[in-house]
Amino acid sequence: MDKRLESISQKALSGGDIGREEIRYMYDYAPLTSLGKIASEIARSVSGNKVSFVSNLILNYTNICNVRCHFCAFYRTGKEDDSYALSEEGVLQEISKYYDRFGITQLLIQGGVNPSLDLDYYVSLFRAIRKNFPKMGIHGLSTSEISFISRKARITVRELLPLLVEAGLETIPGAGAEILSDEVRKAIGRPAGSGKEWLSIMETAHSLGIRTSATMMYGHVESSLDRADHLIAIRELQKKYRGFLSFTPWNFEPGNTKLQETAGISHRAGGETVLRNIAISRIVFGSLLPVIQTSWLTNGVQMGQLAISFGANDWGGTIYDEKVIPATGKDVGNLRKETIVQSISSMGMTPVERDNLYREIRAYSS
Ligand code: SF4
Numbered sequence: 342m343d344k345r346l347e348s349i350s351q352k353a354l355s356g357g358d359i360g361r362e363e364i365r366y367m368y369d370y371a372p373l374t375s376l377g378k379i380a381s382e383i384a385r386s387v388s389g390n391k392v393s394f395v396s397n398l399i400l401n402y403t404n405i406c407n408v409r410c411h412f413c414a415f416y417r418t419g420k421e422d423d424s425y426a427l428s429e430e431g432v433l434q435e436i437s438k439y440y441d442r443f444g445i446t447q448l449l450i451q452g453g454v455n456p457s458l459d460l461d462y463y464v465s466l467f468r469a470i471r472k473n474f475p476k477m478g479i480h481g482l483s484t485s486e487i488s489f490i491s492r493k494a495r496i497t498v499r500e501l502l503p504l505l506v507e508a509g510l511e512t513i514p515g516a517g518a519e520i521l522s523d524e525v526r527k528a529i530g531r532p533a534g535s536g537k538e539w540l541s542i543m544e545t546a547h548s549l550g551i552r553t554s555a556t557m558m559y560g561h562v563e564s565s566l567d568r569a570d571h572l573i574a575i576r577e578l579q580k581k582y583r584g585f586l587s588f589t590p591w592n593f594e595p596g597n598t599k600l601q602e603t604a605g606i607s608h609r610a611g612g613e614t615v616l617r618n619i620a621i622s623r624i625v626f627g628s629l630l631p632v633i634q635t636s637w638l639t640n641g642v643q644m645g646q647l648a649i650s651f652g653a654n655d656w657g658g659t660i661y662d663e664k665v666i667p668a669t670g671k672d673v674g675n676l677r678k679e680t681i682v683q684s685i686s687s688m689g690m691t692p693v694e695r696d697n698l699y700r701e702i703r704a705y706s707s
Pocket residue numbers: 406407408409410413414415416452453454485
């Protein structure tokens with residue numbers, strides 16, 4: 342290990358803040374295997390031999406969206422034959438197909454920014470989900486959806502969030518973070534100011550005691566410094582309230598997206614980039630943000646397993662019914678609990694089933 346990485350390693354292991362240039366160095370020059378060793382050591386000190394997972398269902402209740410990000414293959418304008426918006430009854434029916442059968446404890450419910458849906462729809466929907474499926478935590482709505490609902494209802498996000506929580510919302514996913522830099526967001530077709538808005542909505546949620554997740558989408562037009570700034574912004578917010586429960590770095594899927602043409606990106610980032618992002622996230626966040634997810638959904642099961650050796654300590658979920666990634670043409674499939682348990686065990690780790698709030702439900706002995 343060279344001197345620079347040695348000093349980064351010591352700083353990270355003693356809980357110090359890794360700086361912007363140090364993060365850039367890890368992205369651009371550090372050997373991947375060395376990063377993996379440092380990240381694994383940190384992960385062991387944070388969560389020992391345990392790797393968690395959740396039995397979850399992802400429900401994309403509408404694909405109609407007026408934001409139209411260039412990296413998204415999922416959205417429809419509302420005029421296409423395959424545009425949809427599920428009614429409350431439709432959502433409940435969809436959940437009931439999985440809830441008892443697979444012991445679902447987390448519902449990740451997200452969709453497009455559909456201009457015809459208002460606050461009453463969400464309040465009534467969350468209440469009905471809560472009533473009918475009480476053992477499941479609702480992990481719902483991106484910051485784009487939250488921002489739109491508040492504007493449509495003419496109330497602030499600070500006023501909106503307690504209403505959603507009272508109706509049944511438990512936590513908020515990290516979707517919409519992509520890369521927080523304004524310049525990058527402009528290039529990938531995100532509205533101006535939406536990076537600051539993501540941070541501001543997350544901060545509002547945390548200040549109200551609502552826990553959320555954080556994400557980063559890499560592998561498009563961003564630079565190493567853009568990634569560094571993104572990680573640092575999340576770390577700084579985490580210091581204020583410790584509101585982020587987990588961090589998931591996931592790679593851009595170019596299939597069927599406008600960004601594929603405009604930025605000339607024909608392939609998703611390779612395995613080296615996937616593992617480097619996992620390892621650097623772990624090194625930067627240390628024990629401050631204790632859970633780093635493998636994101637097997639975009640990285641695949643094999644990369645999910647390797648990510649465990651590069652500092653990830655949460656597998657993510659079983660992910661029944663997800664529709665966003667399949668829209669890019671990538672065949673995802675679902676994972677049964679048994680497959681996840683086996684995937685984690687075979688890496689020499691102890692699989693632990695958790696709930697939406699990362700509380701342990703059951704540890705599986707090998
Ligand atoms: S990523 Fe979300 S906000 Fe952007 S177009 Fe797709 S559904 Fe809409």
